Amino acid sequence: MAVVWIPSLLQSLTSGEEKVSVRGATVGEIIDNLEARFPGVKDRLVNGTEIRPHIAVAIDGDVSPEGLEQDVQESSEIHFIPALSGGLADVPRSVLVSPAARQS
Amino acid sequence: MPTKVHVQMRLNGEEVDFLCEPRQSVLEVLRDVLGLTGSKEGCNNGNCGACSVILDGVLVNSCCVLGVETSGREVTTIEGIASPDGLHPLQQKFLEHAALQCGICTPGFIVAAKALLDKNPHPTEHQVRYWLAGNLCRCTGYDKIIRAVLDAAQTTEAKA
Amino acid sequence: MAESATYKVIGTRPIRHDGVDKVTGRAIYGADVQMAGLLHGKVLRSPHAHARIRSIDVSRALALPGVKAVVTSADLPPAEDRTIQLGEGGVNLKYLSHNILAGDKVLYKGHPIAAVAATSPHLAEEALALIQVEYEVLPPVLDVREAMQDDAPLLHDNLKTTSLGQDTDKQSNIATHTQFKVGDVEKGFAKADIVIEREFTTATVHQGYIEPHNATAMWNPDGQLTIWESTQGAFTVQRQLAPVLGIPVAQIRVIPAEIGGGFGGKINLYLEPIAAVLSKKTGHPVKVLMNRAEVFESTGPTPGSYIRVKMGATKDGRLIAAQAYMAYEAGGYPGSPIGAGMMCIFTPYDIPNVLIDGFDVVVNKPKTAPYRAPGATNAAFAAETVVDELGEKLGLDPLQFRLRNAAKEGMRRPDGPTHPRIGYLETVQAALNSDHYRTPLEGPNVGRGVASGYWFNVGLQSSVSINVNADGSVTLVEGSTDIGGTRASIAMQAAEVLGLKAEEVRPIVADTAGVGYNDVTGGSRTTFASGYAAIEAAHDVLRQMTERAARIWKIEPQDVSFGDGVFRNAKEPDQRLTFKDVAAQLGRTGGPLTGRATVAPRGVGGAFATHIVDLQVDPETGKVTILRYTAVQDVGKAIHPSYVEGQMQGGAVQGIGWALNEEYFYTDKGVMANASFLDYRMPTSLDLPMIDTILVEVPNPGHPFGVRGVGEVPIVPPVAAIANAIYRAVGVRMCHSPMSPGLVMTEILAKG
């Protein structure tokens, strides 16, 4: 099973657990399985069908553009790290405002 | 439209004439009127040297000279540095020393360095640094530029 | 693939392919683009740092003879306040659009409001003065800590702090809070024999590229838009323009001209949409150029910051705990490089207990843009100064102290992942063994400082195609704009694979219609990732060339081998065809041959640097003179060593400028008082010695030739190294950058 390192800001949802072994062949499956064990985690990581814009997924240290579709190996380590904004990715990724907060 | 003035001058060894408004700088005339875009605008107020040209043998910032002032005078730009036989030693040494990265400041540096070597063929490192202090480069840290100029000075010396 | 460790092309220093054009003035940069019927655009910018726009009246400007069009944000499609996906990233469309032309609010002095197209740039400028804007001026907030206060003026009506997917309910200037945690810092500090805590501030600084931003647009009546400009990423411009203008990507062609420096600052959209809508309105091509003041006031910069660092070590010289509180100014819209700063601050070290909290905060300054290892220099200034002080208190040589705590392969980074093969240790050892460090420094008020830095580098996506010519030379088509010799470093990698000379590969930077998708020249990725694509494309060429050779010999391709530029028939050892021989027969063996590769390589190797600086402080004026400087860096494998050295020297000098004199000087109304190269003081040739370089080559296992990105990490150590050297020279610990003469003098006088 892949090992998911739980970001410190989510550890309140995992009863303080820092790393969790989770089944899944893709990042999406991993997050779904994580959600099954620790309800609320998915909402913090995923917005609709995409990883939230200010978060990047690193598999064994490499950040991939494939998001939820990315393959995960049994031996993989998964980290959720801040997405880099302002051009290291091609657009500022840390910019997110909820649609509900739209200005009148 | 403001009235344009007819100006005749020598540019890189050739007689040219052009029309310009009094408010147009030599830099604008070169780039927008005469189509010589080798001289660059970096600051348009005499603080970066990217527009360096030689006016009657004297190094100047072409952004701080009006086109109308060049009447009857001689201007040398980066386009006039190489000869039909090949590159000027400064140009060759800039290439060999990798003395350029983005290249936007390079024409100004080569024109300014030529003005230096014309006046002082054997400059010290300090003299090169002092002379070129009005030419900003943000890519190289100047190291390779200074080496290229010092090397070109030696080459020119050997030829002379 | 099995690349030989002894290279024929890699590691040599050929003259760059675009060199002659650039030393003769013939290279065409964005501002050099000329075309018939060209109109000139100028942009009206806010004189206020923070204001509501009540009304804009353009009628008098439009009435000026020679003025052809005026545009405001009303000429862009309505910018919805929602996140849109662009490839692998999301962006708030309203923020993106309103930074180009302000909506109802201006958020910094220089914020664009309207633009004019006229028959001459002077006329366009005259017309700007005729546009009447009515403002409701609001109090600005210019400092990150003030902006974080509960009673600070709010820039956005709808911004709430996001903390890993969770929104607070309170409106705030704090856009995000991020945290990294390893072990337990409280327990760590309890075990420490010595703990040092310091606060650091850094001023806003600019990338300072010599070429101002530019864009020329032609919007045809059929909706096809072409942009000519200097940009670090033509495809990035294309992708962002599409939603801003509300047209499909395929209708936009971005043609990158030569680019006069970027350092991260020429990635965001600024002038492109303005030139586009002016062209649409006038039916003419429109060129818009910024002047230097506009560049300072409306583009870049990199954030001012507040950083608090606490580190603890044991008596035996081991770092045991480290904590950082980091707040970065994002400018008018969210998106500072706080995450990158957090990823770099303690990464050179193996520390069992780490806690890092980072905040992205909006202030009334231009929206920040990346600047060479964005966020990392601020971070290293803080951490490396505290490391220096710990080493001093422990009585250890600063490099030996770093050596004792250096991160190595397999150790865990504070942000979680483990280090692959890295060369930090090797840079410290090389610094220790350098002539510079072994030469005693003597004289009054002189000091030697060292500091290290880390930058993770990025990979992203690149495309390359290689066309084989009939004479055996090849044309390499790539999509990475060449800011500092990457045509050469990419072509050399293809040449190595193909057994050609560097000069036999002609590299061309194509536009968005001429090559597959390609991410920006940034993140130190170009020689790594576009080089990777060039290697793959070259192998594709060889596969196809092998088939052609097999066809000539009427054998199976697997019976053809290639080496040293020669194809051999395994069955008939006498039969050999050179690359040129096969190229000459392409027409008879199946037609033209193009090799292609598109890559999104993993295995990006992080980069470490250790710098040594000797300086002298004038004790009566506080002015610092750099006497000697050596930059040591793990460069993986230097493809073209001259340009690797150039990156190290250039990065070091930008860092020196940052450390000593560069800063945005703001009035209390939020106006930058020094928006010129006269008073924004970048180093001149007279301010510097030669910059020595030591290239340490620890090959990156993630790249066929071992390439690591080299461009960014050299800007990380200098500020801290200089602060540490100033301490050695005159005994004052500098906690603010820039360490300008007045500030150093103040500290010297305060010390007494």
Place this chain on the structure above:
Amino acid sequence: MQAFDYTAARSVDEAVSLLAQHGEQARPLAGGTDIIVAVREGRRQVAMLVDIKGIPEVNQLSYDAAQGLTIGAAVPCYRIYEHEAIAAAYPGLIDAVSLVGGTAIQGRASVGGNLCNASPAADTTPALIAHRAICVIAGPSGRREIPVEQFCTGPGRTALQHGELLVALRMPSPPPHFGAQYLRFIPRNEMDIAVVGVGASVVLNQDHSSFVSGRVALGAVAPTPLLVDTAAAALAGKPVSDETIQQAAEAAQAAARPIDDMRGTAQYRRHLVGVLTRRALRGAIQRAKER
């Protein structure tokens, strides 16, 4: 950039008549390194630039040991420092013209223009004052002369009246045992505006043991360059000693009226006035001894 007319005057009379005709709307153009940029950046409005470089008297540089030095108002900096006899006789002036802008600026910028621009931080003005320079002014009602220290009346403002033109600067030949130095403090080593500038000159007695007289002029610490009479008084007749130098420096500090701005705080500037006055006096003394 606003539109304007350009006229190349051929004589002082023609220039004066054009300036008188257009008043404030006309400005003389010498090297142009200030006026062109100021107009471009909208800091000055003009209807006409009157190019004075073609006027022989305004472009003349002459020196002889008896008559002293005359610098036409449009003579660019480089011509002054390339003139060996002038360089030897007027060291303080040479210091100043060698550090105005960069090399390319020195190819155009004139001492007269630097003075007429009337920046409080102008580098050449304190040096001119130290060398006792006199302004030769032509106007509709003839010519007049005033000392340089009376020329600037405020930032960007001068003693020039309607239609008047600065024609030249005259400096007496330095007496024996004379030395001068101009020093400025800038954060970089070139290209900056002075945070503080100090021009100092001294005349020593025969055995160099005491000051016959001295002058100290300050830049960038008041609305105009300042001649510090109290510093001169602190030097005259006193022995050449650290104590005398310190008293002159303290007088200069007391005379300075600096402000806070992006180039330095008032406090730092006042501190620098002391440091630079001491250094410039020591440099001037050294040069006096070497002559």
